[in-house]
Amino acid sequence: MDLLNALVALSNYVIVPAIAYGSQLALGALGITLIAGVLRFSNFAHGETMAFGTMIVILVTWWFKSLGISIYPLPTALLALPFGIIGCIAMVLLTDKFVYKFYRKAKSSPVVLVMASLGVTFIMNGIIRFIIGPGDQRFADGVRFLLKPKDFKIMTGLNEGLAIKLTQCITLVTAIIIVTALFWFLNKTRTGKSMRAFSDNEDLALLSGINPERVVAITWVFVAILATVAGTLYGIDKTFKPFTYFQLLLPMFAAAVVGGLGNPVGAIVGAFVVSFSEISLTYAYKKFLTYLLPSDLAPSSLVQLISTDYKFAVSFIILVLVLLFRPTGLFKGPST
Amino acid sequence: MTENPFLIGDSMSGGYGKGADILHNCTVAVNKGEIAVIVGPNGAGKSTAMKAIFGMLNMRQGAVRIDGEDITDLSPQDRVAKGMAFVPQNQNIFTSLSVEENLEMGAFLRKDDIKGTMDQVFTLFPILKEKRKQAAGELSGGQRQQVAVGRALMTQPKVLMLDEPTAGVAPIVMDELFDRIIEVARSGISILMVEQNARQALTIADKGYVLVQGENRFTDTGASLLADPEVRKSFLGG
Numbered sequence: 001m002d003l004l005n006a007l008v009a010l011s012n013y014v015i016v017p018a019i020a021y022g023s024q025l026a027l028g029a030l031g032i033t034l035i036a037g038v039l040r041f042s043n044f045a046h047g048e049t050m051a052f053g054t055m056i057v058i059l060v061t062w063w064f065k066s067l068g069i070s071i072y073p074l075p076t077a078l079l080a081l082p083f084g085i086i087g088c089i090a091m092v093l094l095t096d097k098f099v100y101k102f103y104r105k106a107k108s109s110p111v112v113l114v115m116a117s118l119g120v121t122f123i124m125n126g127i128i129r130f131i132i133g134p135g136d137q138r139f140a141d142g143v144r145f146l147l148k149p150k151d152f153k154i155m156t157g158l159n160e161g162l163a164i165k166l167t168q169c170i171t172l173v174t175a176i177i178i179v180t181a182l183f184w185f186l187n188k189t190r191t192g193k194s195m196r197a198f199s200d201n202e203d204l205a206l207l208s209g210i211n212p213e214r215v216v217a218i219t220w221v222f223v224a225i226l227a228t229v230a231g232t233l234y235g236i237d238k239t240f241k242p243f244t245y246f247q248l249l250l251p252m253f254a255a256a257v258v259g260g261l262g263n264p265v266g267a268i269v270g271a272f273v274v275s276f277s278e279i280s281l282t283y284a285y286k287k288f289l290t291y292l293l294p295s296d297l298a299p300s301s302l303v304q305l306i307s308t309d310y311k312f313a314v315s316f317i318i319l320v321l322v323l324l325f326r327p328t329g330l331f332k333g334p335s336t
Numbered sequence: 337m338t339e340n341p342f343l344i345g346d347s348m349s350g351g352y353g354k355g356a357d358i359l360h361n362c363t364v365a366v367n368k369g370e371i372a373v374i375v376g377p378n379g380a381g382k383s384t385a386m387k388a389i390f391g392m393l394n395m396r397q398g399a400v401r402i403d404g405e406d407i408t409d410l411s412p413q414d415r416v417a418k419g420m421a422f423v424p425q426n427q428n429i430f431t432s433l434s435v436e437e438n439l440e441m442g443a444f445l446r447k448d449d450i451k452g453t454m455d456q457v458f459t460l461f462p463i464l465k466e467k468r469k470q471a472a473g474e475l476s477g478g479q480r481q482q483v484a485v486g487r488a489l490m491t492q493p494k495v496l497m498l499d500e501p502t503a504g505v506a507p508i509v510m511d512e513l514f515d516r517i518i519e520v521a522r523s524g525i526s527i528l529m530v531e532q533n534a535r536q537a538l539t540i541a542d543k544g545y546v547l548v549q550g551e552n553r554f555t556d557t558g559a560s561l562l563a564d565p566e567v568r569k570s571f572l573g574g
Contacts, residue, residue: 208491
């Protein structure tokens with residue numbers, strides 16, 4: 001019984017949240033890895049791309065609510081998602097046209113493009129704060145819990161409750177759908193294959209008559225879709241705050257680098273490595289150990305390895321370790 | 337020399353970027369369905385001449401004509417559309433794509449059914465059919481070259497340009513590869529190739545060009561060059 005209670009506590013506080021967080025990171029890291037593979041630079045503005053798409057989703061959600069449109073029990077944000085995606089696509093394509101294209105034509109080195117993306121980050125940062133403000137926005141509506149802790153306790157007779165939020169479920173399902181669609185596109189369609197070919201060997205792709213500008217544009221479209229979905233899922237699961245989205249850049253980059261920049265499968269695995277490390281290292285194991293250990297050995301402290309304030313240090317350490325010992329990532333990708 | 341070669345790089349001079357000229361008044365041509373081979377010592381400008389013909393070089397002087405049409409100002413991609421195909425010396429396959437996907441990418445510009453051409457490539461290189469689901473980067477050197485040539489053939493080119501197709505492959509595979517190249521030429525495709533293995537290449541060549549320091553030193557049929565005592569002494573090791 002105690003073992004079961006311990007496992008339920010662990011699921012409730014570590015496994016379920018880490019799966020949801022990992023799915024959100026995976027979608028974000030996929031966007032970063034696509035840009036790294038096709039456009040050959042690390043896009044520092046990716047957190048802002050997510051925030052921009054999510055911002056439009058929030059604005060449309062509010063508008064729908066004022067009109068009384070809802071899809072209860074699902075969050076209204078899902079209905080607003082396509083609008084956010086379209087807005088985000090327009091934004092990234094315009095950014096590409098006015099910023100990145102110039103450096104691409106000049107055949108600038110990747111670091112120049114990275115710096116340009118940093119500039120884009122600051123501008124987007126300002127625009128987003130100007131439109132929606134720097135504060136926290138809660139926009140998730142609909143049913144909150146799919147499984148309430150109290151119901152779980154009654155169902156199983158255990159002391160520990162297990163909560164599964166609807167948003168966590170939506171996150172996982174949406175992530176699976178999007179990732180499946182992306183992989184189908186990359187592996188089965190002619191355009192998807194040409195994207196992989198371009199990423200693999202740009203010169204040979206040109207010799208084969210693959211149009212680079214078209215590949216780049218399609219990549220941006222996918223990046224915008226992935227970023228908006230990732231941002232919206234993160235937002236309905238937690239809250240939307242521009243600064244938090246900027247901070248998400250680090251775990252997303254860590255995930256993409258762990259898996260090997262430019263490698264989509266790697267980005268997904270990397271995202272779960274990061275999310276599980278982050279959450280399991282910042283979880284207080286007191287309850288878990290109290291169930292498992294004899295009562296006289298029960299810990300009196302929280303048994304928390306590091307404070308949640310330092311959760312970004314986890315991504316950073318993972319990033320440094322991977323770059324030190326396996327710079328091309330766990331899955332072989334081109335080193336940067 | 338025939339009056340109207342199918343593809344000709346005529347009196348080409350030029351170099352990379354704004355650097356010094358590498359080619360000096362260099363002429364290379366190939367007739368329909370024939371094999372022309374460019375040989376010469378290291379640094380003679382053999383690969384550079386190929387790149388010049390394919391439009392990957394700034395030419396200061398000279399012209400490139402295919403079937404009488406001047407294509408000097410066309411980009412490499414546009415030359416692909418004109419019926420030229422180029423197999424570079426290095427990085428000539430998509431390593432992370434499967435063999436079949438490599439061939440599909442070769443045919444990217446085509447809108448018609450590519451199944452027939454792919455079957456032709458598989459008939460020419462049966463090993464590729466066997467390994468068509470495998471990532472091209474996992475293949476041996478010789479097999480990779482077959483993928484590279486196969487990819488180029490997928491555009492149904494009229495002229496195939498090969499930059500050292502036998503570099504880094506085992507001697508026994510090399511013979512095999514040369515046989516395949518002859519087979520391609522017999523199907524009516526002109527072949528222009530740069531080769532390090534001069535003696536063997538000239539044996540199969542209808543026309544041979546010996547380049548030295550970016551200039552034409554000797555130009556003749558493959559057989560005559562092989563028989564020429566001076567060429568033998570200087571370039572073929574006696």
